[in-house]
Amino acid sequence: MSRFINLCKEHTTLIVVLAAALCMALFGSWRPWGDAISLPLLGNPGVGQWLVIILVLYMVIVTVKSIIDDIREGKMGVDLLAVLAMLATLSVGELWASWAVVLMVVSGEVIENYAQNKAEGNISELLKASPQEAHISNLPGIGREQVAREEAEAAQEAAQEAAEPAEGAGLDNANAASNQSGRAVPSSRSQFRRVANPEHSPNTNAMKASSRFHTVPVEDVQIGDVVVVLPGERVPVDGELLSGSATLDLSAINGEPMPREVYAGARIVSGAVNGSAVLLMRATALAQDSQYQRIVQLVSAARDSRGAAVRAADVMAVPFTVLSLIIAAAAWIVSGVPLRFAQVLVLATPCPLLIAVPVAFVAGAGRLAKAGIVVKTQTVLESLARVSHMFFDKTGTLTVKQPQVIRVDMLPDTKQHFDEDHILMMAGVVETYSVHILAKGIAKAGGEAYGRLRNDCHVDHRGKTGTATARFRHEYPVVSNINEQAGKGVSGVVDGYSIRVGRLGFANDKADGFQPVVSKVGSSQGTGSANSARSARSRFAALSPDEMASYVSVNGEIVARIVLRDVPRPNAAQTLQTLRDLGVQNITMLTGDKAASAQIVAREVGIDDVRAELFPEDKVSAVREVRDAAHAAAEALPAWRRQWDAAFSSRRDITMMVGDGVNDAPVLAAADIGVAISDGTSTAASESAEMVIMNDDIGAVSQAVRIARRTRRVMLQSVLIGLGLALACMIAAAFNLIPVVVGAFVQEAIDVISILWSLLVLVERPGDGK
Numbered sequence: 001m002s003r004f005i006n007l008c009k010e011h012t013t014l015i016v017v018l019a020a021a022l023c024m025a026l027f028g029s030w031r032p033w034g035d036a037i038s039l040p041l042l043g044n045p046g047v048g049q050w051l052v053i054i055l056v057l058y059m060v061i062v063t064v065k066s067i068i069d070d071i072r073e074g075k076m077g078v079d080l081l082a083v084l085a086m087l088a089t090l091s092v093g094e095l096w097a098s099w100a101v102v103l104m105v106v107s108g109e110v111i112e113n114y115a116q117n118k119a120e121g122n123i124s125e126l127l128k129a130s131p132q133e134a135h136i137s138n139l140p141g142i143g144r145e146q147v148a149r150e151e152a153e154a155a156q157e158a159a160q161e162a163a164e165p166a167e168g169a170g171l172d173n174a175n176a177a178s179n180q181s182g183r184a185v186p187s188s189r190s191q192f193r194r195v196a197n198p199e200h201s202p203n204t205n206a207m208k209a210s211s212r213f214h215t216v217p218v219e220d221v222q223i224g225d226v227v228v229v230l231p232g233e234r235v236p237v238d239g240e241l242l243s244g245s246a247t248l249d250l251s252a253i254n255g256e257p258m259p260r261e262v263y264a265g266a267r268i269v270s271g272a273v274n275g276s277a278v279l280l281m282r283a284t285a286l287a288q289d290s291q292y293q294r295i296v297q298l299v300s301a302a303r304d305s306r307g308a309a310v311r312a313a314d315v316m317a318v319p320f321t322v323l324s325l326i327i328a329a330a331a332w333i334v335s336g337v338p339l340r341f342a343q344v345l346v347l348a349t350p351c352p353l354l355i356a357v358p359v360a361f362v363a364g365a366g367r368l369a370k371a372g373i374v375v376k377t378q379t380v381l382e383s384l385a386r387v388s389h390m391f392f393d394k395t396g397t398l399t400v401k402q403p404q405v406i407r408v409d410m411l412p413d414t415k416q417h418f419d420e421d422h423i424l425m426m427a428g429v430v431e432t433y434s435v436h437i438l439a440k441g442i443a444k445a446g447g448e449a450y451g452r453l454r455n456d457c458h459v460d461h462r463g464k465t466g467t468a469t470a471r472f473r474h475e476y477p478v479v480s481n482i483n484e485q486a487g488k489g490v491s492g493v494v495d496g497y498s499i500r501v502g503r504l505g506f507a508n509d510k511a512d513g514f515q516p517v518v519s520k521v522g523s524s525q526g527t528g529s530a531n532s533a534r535s536a537r538s539r540f541a542a543l544s545p546d547e548m549a550s551y552v553s554v555n556g557e558i559v560a561r562i563v564l565r566d567v568p569r570p571n572a573a574q575t576l577q578t579l580r581d582l583g584v585q586n587i588t589m590l591t592g593d594k595a596a597s598a599q600i601v602a603r604e605v606g607i608d609d610v611r612a613e614l615f616p617e618d619k620v621s622a623v624r625e626v627r628d629a630a631h632a633a634a635e636a637l638p639a640w641r642r643q644w645d646a647a648f649s650s651r652r653d654i655t656m657m658v659g660d661g662v663n664d665a666p667v668l669a670a671a672d673i674g675v676a677i678s679d680g681t682s683t684a685a686s687e688s689a690e691m692v693i694m695n696d697d698i699g700a701v702s703q704a705v706r707i708a709r710r711t712r713r714v715m716l717q718s719v720l721i722g723l724g725l726a727l728a729c730m731i732a733a734a735f736n737l738i739p740v741v742v743g744a745f746v747q748e749a750i751d752v753i754s755i756l757w758s759l760l761v762l763v764e765r766p767g768d769g770k
Contacts, residue, residue, distance in 0.1 A: 014106050020055050021099055024048035028095075042093060049095055056086050056098045059105060079105075081321055081348045088342035089740060100744030101346055108351065108751055115359045115755045118762070130296050131270060131287075134236035135213040137226040137280065218287045225283045229274045238290040239281035241266045247275030252292075271295070295694070298374050299365070313357040313719070317350040320723065324348035324730060331734035339740060343733040346743040352722025352754035357715055363761035364711030372694040373704050380690045383673055384708030388652035389626050390584055390701075391619075391667070393659040394591035394598060397677060397698065398572050398605055401660075403438055403548055403564040405445035409540050410560045423560045424449035425477070427501045427552050430492040433482045434501075438550055439490070441564050442501065450477075489550070500553045501562075507551035508558055545596035566597070571699045572605040578702040582709060583652065586626075590619045590657075590667065619667040627655040627672060658701055675701065707764075714761045722754030 028048035031037075037044050045053060063079050063086075070079075082105050089097040213228040218236045221227065226242065229235055235248070247259045250272050259275060262268060268281060271292025287293055328344035361378045368375055375381050392398050408420040428446010431439040477494050484490040489502015500507045540561050543549055552560045576587055588609040591598045598612035611622055630653040657664070657671035660678075668674030668689050676689035679696035693700040729746055732738050738746060 011110060014110060017055065017099070017103050017106050020048075020051045021103075023051050024095065024099065042090075045095075052095050052099050052102075053090065056090055056102055059102045060086055063105065081324055081345060081350065084325075085342065085345040085348070085744075088338075088345055089744075092339050092342055094339070094342060094740050097342065097346060097740040097744055100741055104346075104744055104748045104751075107748060108355075111752060111755055112351075112355050112359075115355065115759060118363075118759055130292060131218050131234045131236040133215050134218045134221045134225075135215050135228040135230065136221070137213050137228050139212055139226070221283050221287060223283055223286065227281050227283055229279045229281065231274055231276050231278065233274050234292075235268055235270050235272045235274065235281070236290075237270050237283045237287050238285040239268055239283045241268050242280040242282055243277075246277065246279040249273040249275070295374055298376055298692070299369050313353040317353045320350050320353065321348070323727075327730050327734055335734075335736070337736075340734060340736065343736070343738065343740045343743055344730045346740055347726060347729045347733050347738065347747045347750075349722070349726050349747050349751055351751040352719045352726070355751070356718040356722060356754045356758040359755060360711055360715035360718060360758040360761050363759060364707055367707050367711075367762060367764075368704060371700060371703055371707070372697075373700050373707075374692045374694060376690050380673060381708055381711060383654045384656075384691075384705055385712040386652045386654045387584055387656045387673065387705060388630065389586040389588070389655045390579065391588045391590050391623055391626075391655070391657045391671065392607070393619075393657075393664050393667075394589055394593060394601055395566055396660045397658055397664075398589065398607075399566040399568050399601060402440045404441045404567045405562055405564050406547075406567070407563050408560050409549075409563060411539055411558065418554065418559060420560070421449040421453050423552055424562070425453060426494045426497060426499050426554070427550070427562060429477050429479055429494050430482060430490050430499050430501055431550075433492070434484050434490040436484075436490075436502075438548060438564055442550060442562055445562075498555050501550050504551045504558075507553040509553075509556075544600070545594065546600045566593075566601060568601055568604050569698050571697070575699050575702045576606050578699075579705060582702065582705050584705065588622070590614055590622060592616075616666055619664075620670045623655060623657055623667055623670045627670065630655060658698075675704075710764065711761050714758060718754045718757040721757060722750055725750045725753070 026048060027046060029046040030048065031044060031046050035044060042053065060083055063083050067079050067083070082101065085101045086098055086105075089095075089101060221237050227236060227239060234252075241262055241264055243264065245261060245263050246268070247261050248268060249259045250269075252271050252273065267284075269291035270287070288297075324345065328341045328348070331340035331344050332338055361381060364381050365375060365378060368381070375384075405424070408423055410418075410420060410423070424442075424446045426446075428443045428449065431442040431446065434443075478496075480493045482490065482492040485502075485506065489500060489506040491498070491500040491506075493499070500509065539558075540549075543563065544565075547563050547565045549564070550562045551558060552562060579587065586609070587607055588611060589598060589602050589607045591610075591612050592614050593612055595610070595612040598610050602608070602610045611618075614622070634653055654672045656673040656675060657668050658675040658677065659668055660676065664676075668676065673691060674689040675691045675693065677693045677696060677698065677700075679694075691704065693704075726747070729738060729743065729750070733740075733743050
């Protein structure tokens with residue numbers, strides 16, 4: 001019952017219109033005043049008829065006011081057709097037709113609201129999920145005051161260390177020596193204090209009590225506040241994880257289906273859904289600057305923007321109105337029957353232009369948002385359908401974000417001591433502590449190797465003599481004495497073995513820092529470090545142009561070389577082929593890498609146009625050259641043609657650059673459409689990109705183009721079907737083939753068809769976008 005009452009409140013005007021029809025049907029000719037009233041054109045209406053007349057005049061006043069408001073806002077007030085239709089039918093005494101036109105106007109608003117809400121469904125879900133509240137911890141000593149205190153203490157300690165370098169160095173050595181667990185070394189002493197204090201530990205039982213925090217609007221969270229996120233809640237603002245670990249669901253941000261596990265010190269973003277355990281985090285950004293809220297702002301801006309097609313539709317509605325009036329006037333003049341004028345006008349509907357077009361583009365923007373693709377304006381969505389030339393950055397865009405291990409080259413005389421998985425495992429353990437560009441790839445491969453070794457019941461842990469065989473003695477390798485020399489490599493002790501990973505000269509060093517006079521793994525000739533390095537290198541085959549290597553030594557002896565390369569994304573080649581199938585034939589790779597390396601990746605992903613060894617300004621020039629040529633060709637066209645092409649034509653003259661949104665910022669800004677690929681945890685709202693892919697999937701590029709093509713095609717279909725039906729019916733009405741009352745309902749049916757057709761954007765079918 002309450003639902004029915006709410007529905008009546010929401011559509012009160014529609015209820016009144018239907019009630020007026022009932023009154024006219026029951027009391028239309030009831031005249032308690034007799035023949036005392038006589039009006040021009042209308043005669044002596046009954047009670048029910050008077051109700052309809054008053055309703056029509058009220059709707060005329062409301063509609064005229066709406067037209068004036070639209071004109072003031074710079075929009076075309078084309079509801080003039082509805083006003084003329086109501087007045088025309090009223091003047092010829094067709095009250096049922098007048099009522100039908102009023103019903104058409106009111107129900108049209110209901111249908112428009114339904115279509116708009118349906119089109120915005122994906123966007124509305126995103127907006128409703130925006131965090132509204134945050135729980136601020138009440139525990140003493142861990143809030144903003146603690147941050148300020150730690151910063152002051154850190155500054156004081158830095159001053160003391162500068163005055164007493166020896167003491168400071170000793171403390172650093174102590175910290176390095178204390179690292180025995182195989183986990184990352186904390187980056188500051190304040191982190192040691194924060195975790196070591198049981199009273200303030202994130203894992204304390206006191207966190208289970210709600211009295212330990214207070215709830216505030218998310219806008220009140222300040223940088224430095226310690227925020228409590230309960231199980232199942234969304235992270236309210238961007239921050240740094242204080243708890244030991246947490247499991248986060250990022251599907252609302254990047255569509256990633258599997259939860260992601262993060263550890264203390266990790267950056268976590270707003271909008272992520274917390275797992276089954278309470279987590280503590282320190283806010284590092286205000287709500288309006290946090291990730292999810294910025295995504296919401298972008299999506300809202302795209303929804304509220306008016307693209308070229310929407311603006312053009314508004315403009316085209318004016319000549320349609322003029323044409324309708326010409327047909328109606330001609331029918332009246334030729335037939336000599338004023339009713340024909342009303343018959344034509346009740347069928348004149350600009351809804352396919354005024355409603356169907358914006359509904360289609362809002363639906364398209366919603367589909368993009370659901371797929372983890374954020375566009376800043378509807379104009380970007382329109383331009384996506386007209387892309388003619390795409391530029392791709394190589395590293396991190398066509399390829400994975402860091403070089404991957406492709407093989408381990410073992411020296412023949414070391415295979416009896418260690419296998420490839422042993423080398424990868426030990427190298428990966430020490431590389432975990434490195435910040436070098438190759439470290440993550442080796443650490444990842446080492447983790448995979450460790451998993452394979454753990455699945456083996458018996459694992460060789462042979463020493464240099466090759467006689468000892470044992471099971472794993474620890475759940476994790478025991479690591480100590482980690483030391484990294486910037487630009488050279490990293491060393492440490494793993495389960496008692498002295499491991500060095502890095503450049504050949506570094507890996508070939510002895511524990512005392514000196515290289516052997518004669519390499520045990522190389523030629524017996526030559527002396528000095530240079531000859532030793534050359535002799536060790538000569539035992540390995542030459543690297544390909546796109547390959548990189550880190551050398552591994554165990555107990556001072558070179559044993560293997562780990563080879564890495566910039567590996568293409570698994571779906572890069574398929575994505576580019578899909579783009580070609582969609583009509584994007586010009587695809588170019590831009591990279592600063594050497595030509596030989598770039599050509600190898602280009603062949604693997606299927607790109608013929610490769611421009612390598614470019615500086616950032618060279619990339620910008622390459623994109624601008626193509627963009628300016630396309631713009632010059634467009635400028636040669638008449639103004640009306642340019643406007644038509646921008647709104648409805650499939651003419652393709654748009655350039656698009658795809659990059660990571662950080663290093664490629666200048667070239668992203670140079671293209672018509674700049675696309676930044678993000679993993680959802682980095683800053684997505686790149687100022688230089690018009691479109692942001694949140695799921696770190698290059699396949700989303702072709703998906704975005706496909707959705708844009710589908711949106712444009714469905715929009716054109718709804719316009720052509722709606723306007724075509726309207727024109728055909730107006731001509732039929734001009735020849736008196738459609739009665740005026742029937743025409744009003746036919747017009748409503750045309751509106752429904754065109755609007756519902758535009759909602760087909762929400763439905764994807766096989767082959768869409770081709």
